[in-house]
Amino acid sequence: MLFRSKDEFQRQHGLKLTYTPFLVRAAAEALRAFPVINASVDGSNVVYKRDLNIGIAVALEWGLIVPVVVHCEEKNFLGVARSIADLAERARTKKLSPDELQNGTFTVTNPGSIGGLFATPIINQPQVAIMGVGQIHKAPVVVNDGEADAIAIRTVVYLTLSFDHRIIDGAVADQFMAYVKNKLESWEESLG
Numbered sequence: 001m002l003f004r005s006k007d008e009f010q011r012q013h014g015l016k017l018t019y020t021p022f023l024v025r026a027a028a029e030a031l032r033a034f035p036v037i038n039a040s041v042d043g044s045n046v047v048y049k050r051d052l053n054i055g056i057a058v059a060l061e062w063g064l065i066v067p068v069v070v071h072c073e074e075k076n077f078l079g080v081a082r083s084i085a086d087l088a089e090r091a092r093t094k095k096l097s098p099d100e101l102q103n104g105t106f107t108v109t110n111p112g113s114i115g116g117l118f119a120t121p122i123i124n125q126p127q128v129a130i131m132g133v134g135q136i137h138k139a140p141v142v143v144n145d146g147e148a149d150a151i152a153i154r155t156v157v158y159l160t161l162s163f164d165h166r167i168i169d170g171a172v173a174d175q176f177m178a179y180v181k182n183k184l185e186s187w188e189e190s191l192g
Contacts, residue, residue, distance in 0.1 A: 005017070005191065009192075015081055016085070017191070018081075019133075019136055019157075020056065020108070020110065021080045021081035021084055022187065023108055023110075023131070023180075023184070024054055024056065024069065024080050024108055025072075025077055025080055025183075025189065026179075026180045027054060027106065027131055027180060028054060028073060028080075029179070030176050030177075030179040030180045030183065031054075031105075031106055032052070032073065033176075033179055034172060034175065034176045034179070035049075036048070036128075036167060036168055037128065037163065037172070037173075038052060038106055039105075039128055039167060040105070040126040041126060041164065041167060042126070046167050049105040051070065051071055051103075051105065052071065052072040052105060052106070053068050053070045053072070053103050054068065054069050054104065054107065054108060055068045055104035055106070055108070055124060056068075056069060056084055056087060056107075056108055057108070057110065057121075058091040059113065060091065060092065064109070065091050065101065066107060066109075066124060067088070067090070067091050067100045067101055068087075068101065068102065068103060068104040069083045069084060070103070076190070077189050077190065077191050078191065078192055087100065104124065104127060105127060106127055106131070107121075107124045107127060107130040107131070108130075108131050108133065109121045109130060109131070109133065110132075111132060111133070111134065112133050112134040112135035112157065115135055116134055116135060117134045117137075118132060118134040118158040118159075118160050119132045119134070119160060121160070123162055123163070128163060128167055128168060129161055129162065129163040129164065129168060129173070129176075130161070131159060131160070131161050131180070132159065132160040132161075132162070133157060133159060134157055134160070135157070136155060137155070137157075138153050138156070139153070139154065139156045140153055141153075141154045141156065159177060159180060159181070161173050161177050
């Protein structure tokens, strides 16, 4: 469903349409709904962050680097897509400034891009959570058309959330992930 307008998106905006901006926008909306996940720990204090600065892990030959898409709460889908493409390109060509690697409040990492179905990523402290994205692939799933269950081939992904149990409990983490899942499965935001 997400890639029906892939060619048109590239023609219109000069950007390759990938899943990453969908994941970042869904995470941004979930962070608004669950602000404790967009927080940090400073000694014995919990610091709630107003800005949604989402780090995007970018694989390079020597390892990962995490440039930050600042103010995701102010960007629409296209703005997030442009920011991600720009940061990833400049990370790969070693043209990022040190400031573009700082002040993240949450991170999205995609081990699925190299074939992993899921992972348990390590939190990028002082952040308190990180979302891992597994390989996006086709799989048989049970669907219900309102009358009966059936088996169908669908695009699926496993998402994981590593989180700091000092301030986030499992119920809130599960609600956050359910919010992300629902946002992705019922996408309504314009791509342009």
